[in-house]
Amino acid sequence: MLRSFSTAAIAFLALFVGGCDGTARESSPRQAAEPVTVPLEPVTVPRVTQTNVTFAYELLHKAGLQVAIPETFSVAALWEPGPESQSPHAGTRVPPGTVVTLHLRGGPLGSPAWRPHAVTVRDLVGMRASDALAWIEDANLFYEVRDIPPLPASDAAHLFDAYRVTRQSPAPGSRLSPGILGKSGGFRPTPVVLWVSLTSPVKGFVASTVAVPDVVGLSEGKAVKLLDSAGLVANVRYGWDAPRTGEVYRSAPAAGSDVPDRSAVVLYISLPRRLPPPGQEHEMEIGPLGRLVARHPEVFVGLYRDEAAIPHVAFGPGADPEEWADRLTEAAQGISYPAEGIGYRVDTCSRDRRSLRAIQDEITTDQSWTQNKHLAFAVWVQPETCTVRVESDQLMRADIAALVVRYGTAVSFDTSKGAAPILLDS
Numbered sequence: 001m002l003r004s005f006s007t008a009a010i011a012f013l014a015l016f017v018g019g020c021d022g023t024a025r026e027s028s029p030r031q032a033a034e035p036v037t038v039p040l041e042p043v044t045v046p047r048v049t050q051t052n053v054t055f056a057y058e059l060l061h062k063a064g065l066q067v068a069i070p071e072t073f074s075v076a077a078l079w080e081p082g083p084e085s086q087s088p089h090a091g092t093r094v095p096p097g098t099v100v101t102l103h104l105r106g107g108p109l110g111s112p113a114w115r116p117h118a119v120t121v122r123d124l125v126g127m128r129a130s131d132a133l134a135w136i137e138d139a140n141l142f143y144e145v146r147d148i149p150p151l152p153a154s155d156a157a158h159l160f161d162a163y164r165v166t167r168q169s170p171a172p173g174s175r176l177s178p179g180i181l182g183k184s185g186g187f188r189p190t191p192v193v194l195w196v197s198l199t200s201p202v203k204g205f206v207a208s209t210v211a212v213p214d215v216v217g218l219s220e221g222k223a224v225k226l227l228d229s230a231g232l233v234a235n236v237r238y239g240w241d242a243p244r245t246g247e248v249y250r251s252a253p254a255a256g257s258d259v260p261d262r263s264a265v266v267l268y269i270s271l272p273r274r275l276p277p278p279g280q281e282h283e284m285e286i287g288p289l290g291r292l293v294a295r296h297p298e299v300f301v302g303l304y305r306d307e308a309a310i311p312h313v314a315f316g317p318g319a320d321p322e323e324w325a326d327r328l329t330e331a332a333q334g335i336s337y338p339a340e341g342i343g344y345r346v347d348t349c350s351r352d353r354r355s356l357r358a359i360q361d362e363i364t365t366d367q368s369w370t371q372n373k374h375l376a377f378a379v380w381v382q383p384e385t386c387t388v389r390v391e392s393d394q395l396m397r398a399d400i401a402a403l404v405v406r407y408g409t410a411v412s413f414d415t416s417k418g419a420a421p422i423l424l425d426s
Contacts, residue, residue, distance in 0.1 A: 042317055042352065045100060047090035052080040053104055057159040064096040067159075068405045069151040073104050076144040077137075078189060081106055087362055087406050093355045094410070095317075099153040101406045116177065121192060123172035129160035129196045132168075141178055142191040149198050153262065153405060163196035212265055214255035215248045219307060220269050221347075223248045224385035224412050227265055228350075233404050234385070234412040235264045238271060246272035246307040262404050264413065272307045275338065282337035286311060289331040289344060297353040299324065302383030309338040312345045314383035316352035349386035351410060356381045359388045359407055369402035370395075387412040393419045 043064050048056035053075065060067050073081055084105035088094055119139045124132040129145065136143040145160075154162045169192070170176055176190060213230050215223035224234040242249055250268040253259055286303075293300045293313060301314040313328060315321055332344045363369070363379050377392035390403065391414040403411050 041096075042093040042355065043096050043098075045086070045088050045090055045092045045094060045098075048086055048100075048102070049083050049090070052082045053102065054080060054159055056083050056086075056102060060100050061155065061157065065094070066097060066099045066153045066155045066408075067151065068099050068101045068153045069104065070101060070402075070405065071104065071150055073148050074144070074146050075148070077142040077191065087366070088355070088358060089362070092358050093352060095350055097155070097408070098410065099405060099408045118175045118177045121168075121170055121172055121174045121176050124165045124168045124192070124194065125172075127165050128199065129163035129165055129194065130158040132165050132194060133160060136192050141176060142189040143194065144191040145194045145196060148196055152198075153408065160196075162199060164199040165194050166197050167195040169193045209258040210261055212251060212253050212255050212257045212259060215251055215267065216255065218248050219246060220248070220267070221306075221384040223267055223269075224387060227267075228385075228387070228409045231261045231409060232259070233262060233264045233400075233409050234387075235266045235400065236412065236414045236416065237266055237268055238414075238416045239268050240271065242268070242270035244273045245270045262408060264400055264404065275309055278309070278337040282335075285335045285337065288334065289313070289328065292327060292331045297357070300383075301349045301351070301353045301356065301386060302381060304382075304384045306345070306384075310342055310345055311335065312347050312384070314347040314349050314386065317348075317350055318352075319348075321346045321348075347383070347386075349383070351386055353381060356386075356388050356410065359410055362406075363388065363390065363403065363411075369406065370399045372396070372399070375399075382412070385412055389414060391415075391419045393417055 045065065046059050046063050048059050051059065053069070053073065057067050075081065081104040083102040085103045087101045088098070117140065119141060122135065124135070127135075133143055133145075148163065151159075151162060156162050176192065178189065210230050210232065212232065213226050215226055218226065220236060224236075227234050239249065246269070248267050248269050252266040252268070259265070289311060290303050293303045299316060299319045301316050303314070304312050306312055311332065315324075328344060335342055335344070360379050360381055367373075367375070372394065375392065375394055377390060377395065379388060379390050382389040387409070388407070388411050390411055393415050395413060395415050400413055
């Protein structure tokens with residue numbers, strides 16, 4: 001991306017947005033974007049790593065969060081895996097509907113409580129798996145569900161609402177007791193074994209489609225926020241040869257296309273209009289405003305300049321800009337670039353800086369989302385879009401999909417040609 005700020009100004013803004021590679025990151029001036037606010041109060045991610053997968057799902061659903069399980073797993077009445085790790089971590093403040101990804105481990109073997117009886121097994125094939133399990137439990141039988149497919153982001157009321165029974169054993173009409181007593185008195189369960197597949201669509205299961213909004217003619221910040229509010233993820237590519245407007249000139253898929261929820265939409269954006277570079281004294285003028293914003297991450301998401309080089313202060317959810325107006329005005333009073341008395345503008349984000357920074361840190365430290373162990377990428381909190389921006393032209397479709405499963409629309413991408421950072425020899 002071509003930039004119009006001088007090196008010192010770039011370094012200041014780069015340090016504030018906090019790129020993971022630790023290098024100064026240039027920040028392009030962008031067109032002023034009116035805030036697109038999603039009026040949702042953030043929720044706290046509960047700790048589920050010491051529970052079983054069914055209870056973990058229930059806790060997260062009650063908290064207003066979605067759940068994804070990226071690996072195949074199995075459960076049984078007497079044995080159920082539990083989350084070995086969760087992402088985002090417990091205690092993180094996130095918007096409602098955020099996807100929490102669970103990685104499972106084996107669970108302890110339970111002790112059976114049973115009474116001798118026999119039941120005629122009904123036909124369970126085609127039933128929703130949660131209904132089938134409810135029938136088995138009501139019949140005082142044991143169950144086992146084998147090779148359950150990975151779960152995409154789901155906000156269904158029950159974990160097994162997202163699955164439908166495709167096969168069962170024993171066959172319908174069979175007489176079955178809970179188990180068999182051995183000669184030594186030991187008990188061996190005889191469960192109803194189910195095999196399932198993902199159900200789409202099913203009530204509460206996130207498999208809906210949404211129409212791509214019309215973002216042509218919008219600035220990057222406004223376009224990314226509009227996609228976010230529609231449940232879509234932005235993948236930015238800058239057009240070097242397009243006329244310089246700083247606006248989206250094409251999206252793929254085009255506006256009006258129906259796509260699955262949380263799909264990545266490619267935004268083709270022209271470079272911003274050229275501006276005269278500020279002098280060194282101009283670069284120092286924004287310092288007081290930047291320091292005030294940086295000292296209060298509980299209030300502000302960050303500071304950036306738009307296409308016209310006007311400073312924008314991005315507030316997090318729940319913050320009251322009026323309470324900060326006097327302090328911000330005082331900090332900004334010395335700014336004379338691009339014009340005397342230009343002041344600042346206010347944006348509002350639906351995510352706070354601390355939750356975004358936690359996502360940034362997770363992406364940096366836990367790179368299980370990519371199979372490329374030599375991937376060169378940068379990641380930072382981008383106040384302009386209220387997202388965590390992941391930048392690299394080496395990102396594969398599977399990398400983007402894995403990050404969207406984990407973090408939903410809280411991430412955005414830049415896969416422009418040449419976006420991969422150059423790794424310097426130490």
